Amino acid sequence: MSLPASAYDAFSATAARRPDLPFLIAPASAALPYAPEGFRISYGEAVAEIAPLADAYAAQGYGRGSRVALLLENRPVFFFHWLALNRIGASIVPINGDMRPEELAHQMSIARPDLVVALPEHAALIDGGVPADVPRSAPGQPIPPARARRAPAETRSHDDESALLFTSGSTGKPKGCSLSNLYFANVADWYTSMGGEAAMERDREIALTPLPFFHMNALGCNGVGMMTIGGAIVPLDRFSARRWWDAVADSGATVVHNLGVIPAILLQLPVSEAEKRHKARFNFSPGVDAQHKIDFEARFKLPIVEAWAMTETGGTGVTDTAGRDYPAGERCIGAAREGMEYRIVDDEGRDVPVGNPGELLVRAAGPDPRWGFFSGYLGDPEATEAAWEGRYFHTGDVVRVDERGLFYFVDRKKSIIRRSGENISALEVEAALKADPTVQAVAATPVPDPVRGEEVFAFVTLQGGGGDEAAAMALVERAAERLSYHKLPGYVAFVEAMPLSSTQKLLRGQLKTDAQAAVEAGRAIDLRDRKAGFRRAG
Numbered sequence: 001m002s003l004p005a006s007a008y009d010a011f012s013a014t015a016a017r018r019p020d021l022p023f024l025i026a027p028a029s030a031a032l033p034y035a036p037e038g039f040r041i042s043y044g045e046a047v048a049e050i051a052p053l054a055d056a057y058a059a060q061g062y063g064r065g066s067r068v069a070l071l072l073e074n075r076p077v078f079f080f081h082w083l084a085l086n087r088i089g090a091s092i093v094p095i096n097g098d099m100r101p102e103e104l105a106h107q108m109s110i111a112r113p114d115l116v117v118a119l120p121e122h123a124a125l126i127d128g129g130v131p132a133d134v135p136r137s138a139p140g141q142p143i144p145p146a147r148a149r150r151a152p153a154e155t156r157s158h159d160d161e162s163a164l165l166f167t168s169g170s171t172g173k174p175k176g177c178s179l180s181n182l183y184f185a186n187v188a189d190w191y192t193s194m195g196g197e198a199a200m201e202r203d204r205e206i207a208l209t210p211l212p213f214f215h216m217n218a219l220g221c222n223g224v225g226m227m228t229i230g231g232a233i234v235p236l237d238r239f240s241a242r243r244w245w246d247a248v249a250d251s252g253a254t255v256v257h258n259l260g261v262i263p264a265i266l267l268q269l270p271v272s273e274a275e276k277r278h279k280a281r282f283n284f285s286p287g288v289d290a291q292h293k294i295d296f297e298a299r300f301k302l303p304i305v306e307a308w309a310m311t312e313t314g315g316t317g318v319t320d321t322a323g324r325d326y327p328a329g330e331r332c333i334g335a336a337r338e339g340m341e342y343r344i345v346d347d348e349g350r351d352v353p354v355g356n357p358g359e360l361l362v363r364a365a366g367p368d369p370r371w372g373f374f375s376g377y378l379g380d381p382e383a384t385e386a387a388w389e390g391r392y393f394h395t396g397d398v399v400r401v402d403e404r405g406l407f408y409f410v411d412r413k414k415s416i417i418r419r420s421g422e423n424i425s426a427l428e429v430e431a432a433l434k435a436d437p438t439v440q441a442v443a444a445t446p447v448p449d450p451v452r453g454e455e456v457f458a459f460v461t462l463q464g465g466g467g468d469e470a471a472a473m474a475l476v477e478r479a480a481e482r483l484s485y486h487k488l489p490g491y492v493a494f495v496e497a498m499p500l501s502s503t504q505k506l507l508r509g510q511l512k513t514d515a516q517a518a519v520e521a522g523r524a525i526d527l528r529d530r531k532a533g534f535r536r537a538g
Contacts, residue, residue, distance in 0.1 A: 003185035006156035008086040010188065010227040011043070011050075019044030021203060022232040024076050027250035030236055031243055034075060041076055046083075049076075053084035054152075061146030064089030064153040064160060067111060071095040071118035071126065074213055074235040077139045079223075081117055082213075086181075089153025091161040094214035097122050098484045098535065103174075104129025110176040110378055111164050114146055158182035164378060165216060165311055168416060168423030173431075176378040179216070183314045186372040187220030188228045190315035190337055196323020197282045197303045200229060200255070208234035208248055208280075209257035211421075216311050221284070222257060241265050245274035256280045256302070259421025260287035263296040263304065264451045275300060282322075287421055287453060290331050308333035308407065310395060316340055316372030317362035317393060319407050331409045333399070339372075341365050343392060344401060357400045357410045361392035415508065417446040418454050424487050429456060432482040433489075436475060438462055443498050445511040447491060447519050455528060457515040458489035459498060467494030472525045477534075485534040491515070491524040 072078035321334035363369035396414035415426035472492040
């Protein structure tokens with residue numbers, strides 16, 4: 001199947017063929033604060049919103065090469081602006097509204113957007129994180145003139161940048177991944193052609209997601225995937241356990257998206273009639289705990305499809321479990337997609353025997369190893385080339401593969417904490433805590449969490465030593481001015497010194513072991529329930 005030139009081309013082809021099909025759906029039971037009665041918007045109705053927006057952007061000088069930051073959450077207006085900009089060849093930078101101004105300022109220093117379009121309720125974040133010389137607008141307001149006029153694209157190109165999404169920042173601060181139109185068309189093609197229990201039908205699917213559209217999962221799979229096959233998107237603003245099954249059933253969802261933490265939470269709910277009346281055929285849930293998968297499928301009669309991908313690898317360097325049999329209780333992430341080549345190597349870069357763990361390296365088969373991958377880290381060509389050392393992309397994830405070609409996730413080589421499906425950089429957490437004047441040294445590491453998969457654990461050495469629960473809470477409260485709430489430590493342990501190597505580097509492996517032991521022995525200060533109080537605060 002030929003790939004559409006862009007997200008807009010995928011959308012417009014479906015809109016021209018079947019304008020009556022639903023494009024965006026939200027049932028009243030989702031209780032969206034901005035749309036309490038829900039909504040149902042057809043492809044034809046969306047065209048009527050997108051076309052004048054595209055014309056307005058073009059008239060003000062935006063076009064191929066423009067980059068516009070959008071803070072519009074998961075609302076229909078996000079899709080209208082996204083597709084209007086894609087139509088004229090411009091790129092978007094979706095913004096996470098839960099960021100702190102300091103985090104946003106870092107992203108804006110890389111993206112250098114020509115314009116920011118944001119919901120009025122996020123004005124404080126925009127004022128604090130966006131340079132004063134960048135024009136701003138809001139839904140329904142006039143679009144200001146572009147500072148540098150560019151011609152709108154007459155036709156879309158696979159090579160054009162479609163979006164700039166940010167990594168978790170595993171080796172420092174988050175990097176901006178430049179993602180092309182080809183990237184998203186390829187992600188959509190993988191997602192809609194997985195087969196097995198995840199087989200999809202044209203003009204029939206309704207994909208529900210509570211995941212944000214500043215992630216490639218929602219933007220590429222739900223977004224471009226549904227447009228490509230004439231499906232509908234149910235873009236919830238965030239996950240609500242109490243309303244979940246009603247929203248799934250009332251939307252008519254055939255596909256449900258979430259991440260590993262959501263099945264864990266749903267399993268804790270009492271049995272209800274709502275959970276039995278949905279029409280979903282499968283649950284796309286990368287990162288689910290192996291035992292939770294068994295329990296979830298047994299209770300809800302809804303198969304979970306596991307997958308592995310990174311923002312950088314798109315839909316080429318990817319695996320999934322659709323149509324695959326594997327031992328229950330194993331953390332299987334599936335088989336490689338056709339067209340993906342890989343190596344599994346040790347720390348010296350040597351291939352390991354089948355069944356042994358090692359770092360996963362991936363590339364596209366054929367003459368261009370980077371086909372379908374990200375176009376590079378914006379403004380950081382050195383990091384881009386380092387990631388592609390030896391003509392393979394170095395994922396930093398440790399896996400093993402069996403004789404049948406099935407991959408099993410083992411651990412992360414990078415300094416990453418995966419909490420509730422969000423990748424959190426330990427280095428970013430450490431940098432924020434080290435900025436506190438009371439802190440002498442700090443080390444962040446993941447610890448297992450029965451609900452969230454992993455939680456942030458911080459070892460802290462205070463100036464002058466000591467430390468108690470009040471000091472831990474005060475430290476986290478001050479850190480909340482610089483970090484999103486989910487990145488804040490869920491556990492704090494005050495120590496006299498950090499475990500260091502002979503070269504004075506943190507012994508990350510020992511940190512993980514020590515953190516888990518501290519939690520199990522009750523020697524860590526548990527702040528998990530209290531950190532949620534910092535959501536959107538500050």
